[in-house]
Amino acid sequence: MQYEDPSFAATLVAWQKQHGRHDLPWQNTRDAYLVWLSEIMLQQTQVSAVLGYYARFLERFPTLASLAAAPVEDVMAQWAGLGYYTRARNLHKCAQRVVAEYGGAFPSDPALLADLPGIGRSTAAAIAAFSAGRRAAIMDGNVKRVFARVFGIDTYPGERKTEEAMWARAEALAPAEGIEAYTQGLMDMGATLCTRSSPSCQRCPMQPRCVAFATGRTAELPVRKPKKATPEKSAQMLLVVDRGQVLLEQRPATGIWGGLLSLPELAGHTMAADAPDDAAVAAAVQPFGAMESLERLLPLVHVFTHYKLHIHPLLVTLTSRAALAGEERYVWFDAAAIPNAALPAPIKKLLLDLLGERSQARMF
Numbered sequence: 001m002q003y004e005d006p007s008f009a010a011t012l013v014a015w016q017k018q019h020g021r022h023d024l025p026w027q028n029t030r031d032a033y034l035v036w037l038s039e040i041m042l043q044q045t046q047v048s049a050v051l052g053y054y055a056r057f058l059e060r061f062p063t064l065a066s067l068a069a070a071p072v073e074d075v076m077a078q079w080a081g082l083g084y085y086t087r088a089r090n091l092h093k094c095a096q097r098v099v100a101e102y103g104g105a106f107p108s109d110p111a112l113l114a115d116l117p118g119i120g121r122s123t124a125a126a127i128a129a130f131s132a133g134r135r136a137a138i139m140d141g142n143v144k145r146v147f148a149r150v151f152g153i154d155t156y157p158g159e160r161k162t163e164e165a166m167w168a169r170a171e172a173l174a175p176a177e178g179i180e181a182y183t184q185g186l187m188d189m190g191a192t193l194c195t196r197s198s199p200s201c202q203r204c205p206m207q208p209r210c211v212a213f214a215t216g217r218t219a220e221l222p223v224r225k226p227k228k229a230t231p232e233k234s235a236q237m238l239l240v241v242d243r244g245q246v247l248l249e250q251r252p253a254t255g256i257w258g259g260l261l262s263l264p265e266l267a268g269h270t271m272a273a274d275a276p277d278d279a280a281v282a283a284a285v286q287p288f289g290a291m292e293s294l295e296r297l298l299p300l301v302h303v304f305t306h307y308k309l310h311i312h313p314l315l316v317t318l319t320s321r322a323a324l325a326g327e328e329r330y331v332w333f334d335a336a337a338i339p340n341a342a343l344p345a346p347i348k349k350l351l352l353d354l355l356g357e358r359s360q361a362r363m364f
Contacts, residue, residue: 090118142190152211
C-alpha cells in the first residue's frame with residue numbers, strides 16, 4: 001500500500017517510550033472498563049479537565065456492573081460539568097449492553113466495540129489497542145493534525161475524501177507490534193508537541209520528515225474548516241426561590257442538557273431576545289405560586305458547539321407556594337444541595353454565585 005512506512009511507527013514508538021506520558025491513571029492497565037471510561041471522557045475534552053472527574057466517577061462506579069445497575073440520574077450527576085452530556089447517557093447504555101450481551105466483559109474486536117453506544121471507530125480502536133493489544137488505527141483530532149503537518153495534507157480533514165485518505169494512511173502506518181506505545185505516542189505528540197498553536201517542532205521526532213515544518217506551514221496546517229457565523233439565541237430562565245429552595249425542571253432525555261436538572265424557561269432557546277413584562281412572568285410563575293417580587297439579573301453567555309446562548313435570569317420570590325400536583329418534571333430543590341446536583345455548568349455557576357451573594361440577605 002502506498003502509505004506503508006515502518007520507520008514512522010518505529011520513530012514514534014521510540015519517542016513515546018522515552019518522552020511520552022506514562023503515569024496517567026488509566027495507563028498501565030488492561031482493564032477495558034478503565035480504558036473505555038477514560039476514552040469516552042477524553043472525547044473533545046482535555047486530560048487536565050478529565051482527571052478529577054475520572055477519579056470521582058470511579059469512586060461512585062468502581063465496576064462496569066455498578067455503572068450498569070445505577071439509575072441514569074446518578075450517572076448524569078457524576079458527569080455534570082464535564083459537558084457533551086450525550087456521552088454520559090451513551091456511557092450508561094453501553095455499560096448495560098456490555099453486561100447484557102457480553103457478560104460484563106468488553107469485546108476485543110474493534111468492530112464489535114464500534115457498534116456499542118457512544119464509542120465509534122476511533123475510540124473502539126483505542127480501547128482495543130490499550131486493553132487487548134489489537135492492531136487498530138485511531139483517527140482523532142490529534143492524529144489528523146499530526147498527519148496533516150507531517151505529510152503535508154493541504155485539504156480540510158473534515159471533507160469526506162480527505163478523511164478517507166487519512167484513515168487509509170492510519171491503517172497502513174499502524175504497526176503489527178507495539179500498538180499500545182504507537183497509539184499513545186500519536187495522542188501524546190498531538191497533545192504535547194504538535195499542538196494547534198506554537199508547536200514544539202524543535203523537540204519533535206518527526207521534524208526531519210515533516211512537510212509543514214520544511215515549508216513553513218505549521219500555522220496553516222491542518223486546513224481550517226470554512227468559518228460560518230455562530231448563531232445566537234436567547235433564553236429567559238425563571239429562578240424561582242422560596243423557603244431555602246429553588247425550583248428546578250428535569251429536562252428531556254434528548255437535546256441540549258438532556259437528562260439534567262435546569263431552570264424552567266419561558267420559551268426555550270429562541271432567536272428572539274425580547275424581555276417578558278412583569279405580567280407575563282407572573283403568569284408563567286402562577287402554576288408554582290403567587291409572585292412577590294421580580295428582579296432581572298445580569299445576563300450571562302454560554303457557548304455550545306452550534307450556537308451561543310444568552311441566558312437572562314429572572315429572579316422571582318413568592319408570597320405563597322402552589323402544590324406541584326401533576327407536574328412531575330418540576331422539583332423544589334434545597335439550596336444547600338446545589339453543589340452536588342446534576343445541573344449544567346452555567347446554571348450551577350449561576351445558582352452558586354447567587355447563593356454566595358444573597359445568603360446574607362436570606363434570599364434563599
